[in-house]
Amino acid sequence: MIAVLGLGEMGSALAAAMLAAGHETTVWNRSADKAVPLVAKGARLADSPESAVRDAELVIVNVQDGAVAGKLLAAAGTALAGRTVVNLTDGPSEQASAAAELVADLGADYLHGQIMTIAPAIGSPDTVIFYGGPRAVFDKYEPVLRILGGRGTHVSDDPSVPLLYGMAIHDIMWGLLNGFLHAAALLGDAGLPLTRFADQAAPSLSALPTLFPMLATEIDRAEYATPFGALKHHLPSIDDVIAESHSRGVDTELPTYTRKLVADALAAGHGDDSYSRLIEHFAPR
Numbered sequence: 001m002i003a004v005l006g007l008g009e010m011g012s013a014l015a016a017a018m019l020a021a022g023h024e025t026t027v028w029n030r031s032a033d034k035a036v037p038l039v040a041k042g043a044r045l046a047d048s049p050e051s052a053v054r055d056a057e058l059v060i061v062n063v064q065d066g067a068v069a070g071k072l073l074a075a076a077g078t079a080l081a082g083r084t085v086v087n088l089t090d091g092p093s094e095q096a097s098a099a100a101e102l103v104a105d106l107g108a109d110y111l112h113g114q115i116m117t118i119a120p121a122i123g124s125p126d127t128v129i130f131y132g133g134p135r136a137v138f139d140k141y142e143p144v145l146r147i148l149g150g151r152g153t154h155v156s157d158d159p160s161v162p163l164l165y166g167m168a169i170h171d172i173m174w175g176l177l178n179g180f181l182h183a184a185a186l187l188g189d190a191g192l193p194l195t196r197f198a199d200q201a202a203p204s205l206s207a208l209p210t211l212f213p214m215l216a217t218e219i220d221r222a223e224y225a226t227p228f229g230a231l232k233h234h235l236p237s238i239d240d241v242i243a244e245s246h247s248r249g250v251d252t253e254l255p256t257y258t259r260k261l262v263a264d265a266l267a268a269g270h271g272d273d274s275y276s277r278l279i280e281h282f283a284p285r
């Protein structure tokens with residue numbers, strides 16, 4: 001038996017996937033009306049978090065934020081004893097640590113998961129969910145968790161790590177998206193159709209993420225020497241982007257920020273180093 005606490009957009013998709021896979025599922029939501037479509041598919045509606053978890057082996061929590069999740073787990077209380085909680089709620093990593101501690105005090109096992117997709121993709125074999133918590137607990141429930149996302153992966157025994165992974169990916173995404181939008185403004189001002197650019201420049205664009213493993217190795221080892229593509233070669237290209245942006249009336253804040261990072265590193269004598277040397281700006285050693 002599975003319990004799902006929280007039936008927003010995502011929680012409803014999680015419960016629906018469990019029902020579709022044939023699992024007996026009990027659901028609870030603050031606003032009971034959201035349970036109606038799930039009850040029609042065979043879910044049992046509980047009238048409190050405590051009664052929802054009482055007969056469940058696996059308790060899935062997915063609500064707005066970590067503070068709400070913590071309140072629901074506390075409300076379920078000792079009825080959680082002997083169960084396994086899988087909290088799929090987003091939030092700062094400390095909220096996963098706090099929920100893990102609370103759940104352990106109540107006598108239950110705990111995994112935290114970070115869903116890396118939108119609700120309609122729940123149940124897809126390609127859906128990535130990062131899990132953290134005891135490996136043995138993940139291994140025991142992996143077949144059930146794969147119902148939610150075929151690429152469910154255990155990333156750490158520490159339950160807070162999946163949230164950090166999620167943030168890292170969002171962080172990278174915003175950097176890439178901002179760069180793409182700035183480039184789109186430049187190309188747009190020049191009257192160049194963006195779709196044609198995306199098509200013709202596809203090999204260059206798709207090569208960008210292939211740099212990440214190399215940068216990761218350099219940063220992990222704190223070894224920044226490089227025979228090619230050194231920081232000193234970036235500066236003229238950045239200046240070109242700033243000058244082009246300026247002359248076309250495109251906002252220059254983003255490339256100017258990049259220029260500052262590179263210029264500071266050159267001033268510190270790191271001109272012959274890899275771009276990864278700029279980690280020292282973000283995380284001074």
Ligand SMILES: NC(=O)c1ccc[n+]([C@@H]2O[C@H](COP(=O)([O-])OP(=O)(O)OC[C@H]3O[C@@H](n4cnc5c(N)ncnc54)[C@H](OP(=O)(O)O)[C@@H]3O)[C@@H](O)[C@H]2O)c1
Nearest residue numbers: 006007008009010011030031063064068089090117118119
């Ligand atoms: N939607 C997505 O595609 C997506 C993708 C990845 C991750 N997530 C994560 O999944 C979680 C849920 O997202 P969502 O999109 O499903 O949000 P949502 O549709 O806004 O649903 C929020 C849920 O939290 C409940 N809730 C809010 N405040 C509450 C309170 N004080 N007490 C009890 N329940 C409360 C809501 O209950 P009511 O129905 O009573 O308001 C509802 O069940 C979030 O952490 C989100 O970041 C969502």
